[in-house]
Amino acid sequence: MTEIPRETRVLDAVVSLVDSLLVDFDVMDLLTELTERCADLIDVAAAGFLLADPFDQLHLLAATTEQARELELFQLQADQGPCMECYSSGEPVSVADLAAESARWPRFVPAALDAGFASVHAVPMRAAGNVLGALGLFGTRPGALSDADRLVAQTLAHIACVAILQEHAPTPSTVMPQLRSVLTSRVVVDQAKGFLHEVFDVSVEDAFTLLRQYSRAKGEHLTDVARRLMTDRHSRPVLIAAMADFAKASQD
Numbered sequence: 001m002t003e004i005p006r007e008t009r010v011l012d013a014v015v016s017l018v019d020s021l022l023v024d025f026d027v028m029d030l031l032t033e034l035t036e037r038c039a040d041l042i043d044v045a046a047a048g049f050l051l052a053d054p055f056d057q058l059h060l061l062a063a064t065t066e067q068a069r070e071l072e073l074f075q076l077q078a079d080q081g082p083c084m085e086c087y088s089s090g091e092p093v094s095v096a097d098l099a100a101e102s103a104r105w106p107r108f109v110p111a112a113l114d115a116g117f118a119s120v121h122a123v124p125m126r127a128a129g130n131v132l133g134a135l136g137l138f139g140t141r142p143g144a145l146s147d148a149d150r151l152v153a154q155t156l157a158h159i160a161c162v163a164i165l166q167e168h169a170p171t172p173s174t175v176m177p178q179l180r181s182v183l184t185s186r187v188v189v190d191q192a193k194g195f196l197h198e199v200f201d202v203s204v205e206d207a208f209t210l211l212r213q214y215s216r217a218k219g220e221h222l223t224d225v226a227r228r229l230m231t232d233r234h235s236r237p238v239l240i241a242a243m244a245d246f247a248k249a250s251q252d
Helices: 006-021 027-041 066-078 082-089 108-114 147-164 172-200 204-218 222-231 236-251
Strands: 046-052 058-063 093-095 119-127 130-139
Touching: 006 027, 006 147, 027 046, 027 058, 027 130, 027 147, 027 172, 027 204, 027 222, 046 066, 046 082, 046 172, 058 066, 058 082, 058 130, 058 172, 066 082, 066 108, 066 130, 066 204, 082 093, 082 119, 082 130, 119 147, 130 147, 147 172, 172 204, 172 222, 172 236, 204 222, 204 236, 222 236
Parallel strands: none
Antiparallel strands: 046 058, 046 130, 093 119, 119 130
16 A cells, blocks of 8 residues: 655645634644644654743643653653743754753753653744744654654644634734633643543543543533533533443443
8 A cells, every 4th residue: 555645644634623723623622633643744752732821831731642741741840841942932942862961951851761752842832923832742762853844843833823812813912811711621621531530440641532532422522521521510420421331332
C-alpha cells in the first residue's frame, strides 16, 4: 500500500480542524485533537498545550500522553523548560539534544530525561499581539525540529488560538474573557477525569478517553458532559451507569 505523503496528511488535518471551527464544537476536545495531530504529523512522541490566564500564569490544557502531561506540569512547578522560555520570549524554542542543556534548565532536564524524552521544542500561541501560551513538543530521540515541522506546529498553534477566540475577532478587550472561559472548561474536565478515575478504578488517561469517546458517541460537548457529571447530582448516577455500559460495549 502506498504511504500517504506528509504534505497530504498535513493539509487533511488542517482542513478537518478548520471544518470543526465552522460548526458547533467543544474547545477542549478540539485542543486535545490538535495535540494528537501534532504527534502524528511531526517527528515527536508527544505534545501538549499551555495557556496563560489573565494573571500571566500558565496552565495545562491538553497533552497526548500521561508522561507529557506530567512533564508539562513539572515545567510549571519548576518555572523552567521549553514552553516557559517560549512563552516568555514569544519565540520558538528547539533543543535537539536535551542531555546537553542541563545548565540551561537544571531541574527540567533530569525530569524530562527520566520521562524518556531526549529532545524538546515549543512554538508560541499568539493573538492580537499577545502571546497566549505555548505548544510543547517532546521527542524520545535526539533531533532538531526542521523548518517544515516548525511550520506545521505553528500552524496548529494558530488553529488552537482561533478555536479559543472563535466568538470574536481577537482584540485586547476580547482575549481575556475568552481565556477565562477556556480555563474554566479545563478545570471542569480535570475534575470529571479525576472523578471517573476513582469511580471506575482506571488511570486518569483512560478516564479522559472514556469521557471523550462517550461525549462524541452521544453527540454532546465534552465540557457539557463533564459539567453535568460534576454539578448535577440527580442525573449523575444515570450518567455513570450509561458510561459504564458504553465502556463495556466498547470492550466487547
